[in-house]
Amino acid sequence: MATVRLSFSPAPVHVRTARLVGVAVARRAGVAEELLDEVRLAIGEACTRAVTLHRQYGLTDLVTMEMSDSDSYTVRVIDHAPIEASVGLAKLPPDELAAENLTDDALTTGVGFALLAGFVDDLQVRPVDDGPGTEVRMVWPVTRR
Amino acid sequence: MELSLTTRTVAEHTVLEVGGEVDVYTAPRLRERLIELVDAGARDVVVDLERVDFLDSTGLGVLVGALKRLRTAHGTFGLVCAKEPLLKIFRITALDQVFPIFPTVDAATERDGSGPTS
Numbered sequence: 001m002a003t004v005r006l007s008f009s010p011a012p013v014h015v016r017t018a019r020l021v022g023v024a025v026a027r028r029a030g031v032a033e034e035l036l037d038e039v040r041l042a043i044g045e046a047c048t049r050a051v052t053l054h055r056q057y058g059l060t061d062l063v064t065m066e067m068s069d070s071d072s073y074t075v076r077v078i079d080h081a082p083i084e085a086s087v088g089l090a091k092l093p094p095d096e097l098a099a100e101n102l103t104d105d106a107l108t109t110g111v112g113f114a115l116l117a118g119f120v121d122d123l124q125v126r127p128v129d130d131g132p133g134t135e136v137r138m139v140w141p142v143t144r145r
Numbered sequence: 146m147e148l149s150l151t152t153r154t155v156a157e158h159t160v161l162e163v164g165g166e167v168d169v170y171t172a173p174r175l176r177e178r179l180i181e182l183v184d185a186g187a188r189d190v191v192v193d194l195e196r197v198d199f200l201d202s203t204g205l206g207v208l209v210g211a212l213k214r215l216r217t218a219h220g221t222f223g224l225v226c227a228k229e230p231l232l233k234i235f236r237i238t239a240l241d242q243v244f245p246i247f248p249t250v251d252a253a254t255e256r257d258g259s260g261p262t263s
Contacts, residue, residue, distance in 0.1 A: 012170040019199075037230050044201050048169040094239040098213060104206050111238045112202035118237035 007062040010054035018047045018065055022075060029069030030142035038119040039140060043075055045112045046136040050079035052108075053134075057081050072122075073140045080133040147171075149196070150178050156254040159187040160225075164196035167204030175204065179211040188220035191253045200231055205240060212244065223253045 004025050008014040022043035023036055031039060043065070050063040064078040092110035096102060116123055122139035148171035149164035159182055167175055182190060192208065194200070208224065215222040223245040226232060235241040247253035 012168075015169050016166065040199070041201065041234070044168060044199070048201060048203060051169065092239075094242040097238075097240060098209055098216075098243045100213060104210060107209055108202045108206035111205050111240070114238045115202055115234065 003066060003068045005067075006065045008065075010051045010059065010061070010063055012048075012051060014063075015044055015047045015051055019044045022065065022067060025067045025069070026073050026075075026140065029067075029073040031073050031140050032143060035140055039073075039075075042116055042119045042138055043077070045116050046075070046077035046138065049109070049112055049136070050077055050081075052105075053079050053081035056105075069142060071142075073142050075138045077136045077138075078128055078133060080128075080131065082132050083127050083134060148174055150175065152178075152182065155191075155250055158189045158191050158254040160191045160193055160250055160254070162193040162196065164198075166199040167197055167207075168199060168201045169203040172201075172203040172207045176207045176210060179207065180214070183211070183214050183218060183220070188215065188218060189254075190215060190220065191223045191225060191247075191250065193225040193250055193253075194231060195225060195227065197228075197231065200234060202238075205234070205238060209240070209243065223247055225250050225253050 004021070006018060006021050008018065019040050023040045026036060026039045047063065047065065054061065054063060059080055061080045066076045068074050092107070092114070097107065116136070120138045124137040126135055126137070127133070128135050147165050148167060151162040153160050153162070161178065161182065163175065165171070190211065192211070212222045225247050226235070227248045232241070235244065235246065
């Protein structure tokens with residue numbers, strides 16, 4: 001099993017790097033070309049979520065992204081924000097999306113989760129095993145060459 | 146690709162042409178530009194996404210913010226987008242039911258009643 005691990009400080013500029021690395025490893029792992037746009041978007045959303053949470057809570061800890069290509073391409077994005085930050089992840093109904101009382105953060109979080117759920121068939125969001133934090137785990141099929 | 150922002154006027158609409166990647170890093174610049182336009186008096190605004198390579202939830206949030214700002218100012222706001230990957234993002238998030246989305250700038254700036262609505 002080949003694993004690539006990337007850790008980065010919670011700065012928005014690094015999310016682009018994470019997307020580039022995630023797609024490069026996906027291509028190398030054998031993820032179908034037509035899925036790569038969705039991989040790029042999903043990894044971007046998961047990393048954006050982690051970076052945003054770290055910044056909201058004033059955390060300087062690194063965000064970690066692990067990619068492995070055993071039987072499928074698995075990406076885990078791990079943050080260290082308090083677990084309650086993950087509560088309330090839900091897709092927003094259309095009539096609430098442009099509601100005046102919806103904050104920008106709530107909108108972005110809801111839309112981001114809708115994109116993750118929409119683009120990743122195999123998606124899990126769960127607490128990390130040690131300490132505070134959440135792991136977003138995304139799996140895509142690979143075609144062996 | 147870096148974010149690019151270019152403004153022009155078409156049929157009395159302010160058209161903001163966006164290019165490159167709109168993400169958590171670049172979206173604040175798009176937000177600032179849209180606020181500047183509205184503060185400067187623009188009321189019929191069209192954002193042309195045809196040269197956008199990447200759009201994430203942060204960028205979508207900025208577009209919703211602009212829609213709300215123009216609604217408050219009794220203006221109109223529309224998007225130009227014909228790229229299927231981007232349209233899929235709007236469908237998945239249900240934002241295709243929130244934004245008027247047009248295939249061309251001409252369609253978005255028509256004044257026959259089919260143009261952008263607030």
